[in-house]
Amino acid sequence: MPRSVHHVNLSVPEDGARAEGDWLVAMLGYREVDGGPEITALVESMGRRVWWFEADDGSQVHLSPGADHAVVPAAHTAVRLDDDLDPCIARLETGGFATRTIAFDGERHVFVTDPAGNLWELIGR
Template sequence: MPRFHHANLGVPPGLEEVEGTFLVDVLGYRRMEVPADLAGIARWYEATDGSQIHLSIDPDHRPAARAHTAIEVDEDVVVLETRLAAAGITFRSAGRGDLTVLFCVDPAGNHWELRHPAGNPAAG
């Protein structure tokens, strides 16, 4: 059975630090060490469940118009909205059945869908 391991997202040169800050400070990933042969061209981040986001530094990066990365978040939606706003990340919120979904674009222009189950005990 397939199991999700990581998504690889592009980031233009010079935005890797701000993109990493988004992943760590807003979404709660932790930075990982990359193999020596990837130093300077990739950065890796990991969530508590072991899933990862890999960033590839790409001088030709062009964000997709519709493609996006969707993750489930346990964080209280109000706390997450506050962190997004504090980081200068605009977002929109929508209900999807028993979900609250926040849609945003990260500093590199990549689209995100942040899904929060309404039945989650962390729900605010």
């Protein structure tokens, strides 16, 4: 039985990978990490590059830049934030990212589209 999700891998455009990584760090608080030489060798053997970002709980977001990037309209990534959502919403909106908030099951769910066009759902108070 699965215990948790370890990581998600998101497609990003080749020319937008840096902006996407900067967004993860500045807006959501992830930090860039090194996958190590074994992972680097594996990914390069497949003809890809992957950037790794990690949250304080160890969960990760991997970015795969490529010319074949395509946004999937129904797909999204949901993360639970352990803090009040207001500071995150303020950072997003100050950065020019439109947000939409709904209340559900006693929590707030904030939807935002990242620089690569991927939809995120941020869950918290």
